[in-house]
Amino acid sequence: MSVPTLPPSSHQPRPYTGPSASEVLRLREEYVSPSIFTYYREPLMLVEGCGQYVWDEKGQRYLDGFGGIVTISVGHSHPAVTEAARCQLEQLQHTSTIYLHPNLSRYAEMLAERMPGDLKVCYFVNSGSEANDLAVLMARAYTGNFDMIALRNAYHGGNAVGLSLTGQRTWKFNVPHSFGVHHAMMPDPYHGLWGRDDPLAGCKYAADVKELIERATSGQVAGYIAESIQGAGGVVVYPDGYLEAVYAHVRSAGGLCIADEVQTGFGRTGTHYWGFENQGVVPDIVTMAKGIGNGAPLAAVVTRREIAETLASRIHFNTFGGNPVVCAQGMAVLEAIDRERLRENAQRIGGHLLRRLEDLQARHDIIGDVRGAGLMIGVELVTDRQSKEPATARCASVLEQCRQLGLLIGKSGMYGNVLRITPPLCVTEADADFLADALDVALLRS
């Protein structure tokens, strides 16, 4: 099979004059926490980006099929986002929210305009973990209840509350952080009890949440949190009707429903601005990060006024939250998503890519499942389609082969056997074809 070539790019990367990758790695190993990890046998150093492409220090170009872990929404170094940040940095970088600044107010209005129902009050923080921490605090403060329901196989962050909600042993430390958090069945149509052929699967998985509330809690809960599609858990798309049924159970137990849109927000799933809209629900609290700032340390919690007001009963403050620079970037991101019709692009290119990947599934036995929505796609590799045994080593090898071909993609799932494809939303059909062709070759070579 011929080796696919990257679609052309007119961007000329600057000559790189910094330290070598091996020197950078040496310094990192000596001075940076060993908890941060790299992909690839020989770690890749990236020094420039433009749109959907990134360059290493030797000038080699790659299609960024992972988007900085689902974070580059409108494209690397997007000119409007860069310009917004540059202008604001030159004028005023930071004052804190104790003073008025137009960016915070204008950005909150723009974000609220894109939310359904009464979700109109925004609170800005710096990361997805912080957003989830705050959402849980709000749910507990508002309801007066303590117990939270989360999902097995979820990922909600690396801080104490994020880890308590997370449902994968690979991320959880053995410390008592999960007190009051109960994990319901993962509504996974590929691995779970009820599959895509069962029209009642959504209700059946939702019944487990009801059962959990009745048997593991006082019957009254603070809330329920779920990613709209599980990301780090391996791109798990819930059966239709699942969230609708769950939300009814949670609300009748006095709880609030929280949607973690850290990965699925900002048009990534194509059909809608928010992933939860694919399930026809309106949450009580929405948390967002990653794609919101196209790489800026920006995250948000959006909720109804009466829920937001509970936080005003104490002093609550976040030093960098709503900083003028990140708000300027956030506004530029929203404008770019709308102006460049990136949601529609995610829908169209994502659909095309999904079909191309399903074709690969028909030819490569190792592909057990292809799933996703818009430009959030997972390809699960299994050693055997009956037992669905995770093909973890092969997955790592496929990633290496893709890199050799100029394609960067991610992996996810508790066993690291789900290829994760989440490029910037500006990818083209030619990029999608390159991605599928490169993956085809990588599967043959691995």
Ligand code: PMP
């Ligand atoms: N929620 C989800 C769904 C995520 O994927 C992540 C990050 N991978 C987080 C929360 C935590 O975000 P952050 O790393 O910005 O704290």
